[in-house]
Amino acid sequence: MEVDAVRTDPLRHETPMLALPLFEDDERLEGRVAAIDERLAGLIGRARSAGDFRGRAEDLLLLYRPGRQLGAERVVLVGMGKRQECQEEALRRAAARAVREAERIRVTRLSFLVDASLPVEAERAAQAVAEGGVLAAWRFRELKTGAGEPEPPVEVELLELVGWEAASAAVERAAGEGSIGAGAENLARTLAARPPNLETPARLAEMAKDIAEEVGLKATILDPVGILAEEMHALLAVARGSQEEPRFIILEYLGAGDDARPVVLVGKGLTFDAGGISIKPAKGMEEMKYDMSGGAAVIAALKAIAELRLEANVVGLVPATENLPSGSALKPSDVIRTRAGKTVEVVNTDAEGRLVLADALAYALSYDPAAIVDAATLTGSCVVALGHHASGLLSNDDALLEEIRAAGERTGERCWPLPLWEDYRRQLDSDVADLMNVGGRPAGTITAAGFLKEFVGQVPWAHLDIAGTAWGEGTAPYHRKGPTGVPARLFIDWVKSRVR
């Protein structure tokens, strides 16, 4: 989907479909909307007074122009909820619903009214509408042959933002940035949606390399020999049960010169997690193809950061492997040595994410980073605690935690803090090694993060447990059943917030 901010008169602008965001608590129609209503012979006003369209967040109504006084053939009214409560997220959702309505009636070009009557500032509004539109358009169709499908779905190819007289350079740039960020998040969704037989660790690394070449990132891929040379024995231990070789993916973006300390983004890259010898039940195991969602978000964020030419140095690290049972697999009670030198007693081979992350976080320290943020589909407990509406957020640094939380609010990729008190650390004490890889049932998300904390030294670090947010049933209007791409936009926004 292409997004354009156009300098045009919304009343005259010729378009197959014009979307109007309307609020439920506005007493009367004003400004442009009132003028459009006049040219629609009062249809909007009648729909409102009849109560058929009230402007609530779930309301949507498609109208046809009665004559030729309006440039738009169709007008779609999109409910925004209450004006006072309106933030970017309401615009993202409204744009997404307009795009889905256009898809439904097979219209491929959509104009969306974004002007000064909105309670959100121009640039932020433009970015949000672009994001909602681009995210809504995502589909995963590359493995469908079309056999037995009467009509393939249509795609909205062009989303126009109309209404800002100036369509100023700033508004245009904001729309472009929204489109890049959402496009990257869609890439993360595609990477997550690909099945594990086609997207092995080696293939994922190849894909990351191709993306890096496309946008001018430096990519380094470590194979088992390279991983061994870096002493990442925990990553190798998890990979041991699989026929597929692991890879360690390193993406580097230098946007702030050689001297500035980088931030490092780390993403869990399990292309499939069967649990290993501590095998998972069959029911729902297919969902574990999404266990590389954190890694996908990291790859996607680096792509966007490079495209946006942000003035920051950013490193992306993705330990990629499968976790399978076999005669050579890691066993419960095995003790492994991590890159950091700490020994770990593996009590449950299904707690593999923290093992591969331990080595990746230790590797991150070699950059002397200003901060490290990791994202991982790490614990089922996090889904129990927060459901699908927030990622778990744990950190050793209050200021960083607040930065991430704020980025989550701005992007609609919400996070909620859980404590990382020392009190929980005892649950990881091992009789034979420095620590165990599981801490029992209580506070599973916290003990998992507590395990990671052992590997970040004194560097400000935040951990996002995205087990409940990386994929879902598609409840947000811009999602579909399947992967969400979270937290790619949060990462981008956070890096941006540190340089502006």
Ligand code: BES
């Ligand atoms: N990838 C899973 C976590 C997961 C579970 C993500 C459900 C999404 C939905 C992770 O590797 C895992 O298996 N975690 C275990 C940890 C336990 C053995 C301490 C879990 O949460 O059950």
Ligand code: MN
């Ligand atoms: Mn697991």
Ligand code: ZN
């Ligand atoms: Zn896992």
